[in-house]
Amino acid sequence: MIKKLSHIGIAVRSLSEQIPYYRDFLGLPYLGEETVEEQKVRVALFQLGESRIELLEATSPESPIAKFIETKGPGLHHIALNVDDCAAALKKAAEEHIRLIDQTPRIGAEGFKIGFLHPKSSFGVLTEFIEEPEIHNEKGQGI
Numbered sequence: 001m002i003k004k005l006s007h008i009g010i011a012v013r014s015l016s017e018q019i020p021y022y023r024d025f026l027g028l029p030y031l032g033e034e035t036v037e038e039q040k041v042r043v044a045l046f047q048l049g050e051s052r053i054e055l056l057e058a059t060s061p062e063s064p065i066a067k068f069i070e071t072k073g074p075g076l077h078h079i080a081l082n083v084d085d086c087a088a089a090l091k092k093a094a095e096e097h098i099r100l101i102d103q104t105p106r107i108g109a110e111g112f113k114i115g116f117l118h119p120k121s122s123f124g125v126l127t128e129f130i131e132e133p134e135i136h137n138e139k140g141q142g143i
């Protein structure tokens with residue numbers, strides 16, 4: 001069911017402050033930025049081998065990222081695992097009594113189907129299931 005690590009999500013106070021660290025110091029290919037209105041976040045993506053690093057900046061104080069930074073400070077926010085079928089993966093998790101944040105998939109950054117497990121059921125690690133088309137994986141391209 002799980003194919004690989006899709007990306008690591010990192011909560012940041014400021015994309016413009018942190019982008020140079022990943023792009024210039026670490027030298028990771030910068031794939032671009034986009035705003036996910038529904039989540040009230042602005043996302044910057046970097047390629048890291050077959051996976052990506054996703055920086056998340058809140059666009060509003062009501063954003064889940066703003067709330068996360070308020071309580072825990074900036075840093076590692078979630079891991080995202082590739083699945084073949086996001087709806088099926090969430091359904092299977094529910095059947096196995098895993099608490100879910102998303103009962104059904106929604107559309108996340110890059111237009112992919114995503115769904116989050118509740119960190120109380122994943123031992124403190126906020127975990128995202130993401131369904132990405134194969135072509136994305138093979139070419140390693142983002143937006």
Ligand code: ZN
Pocket residue numbers: 007008009054078080128
């Ligand atoms: Zn993510």
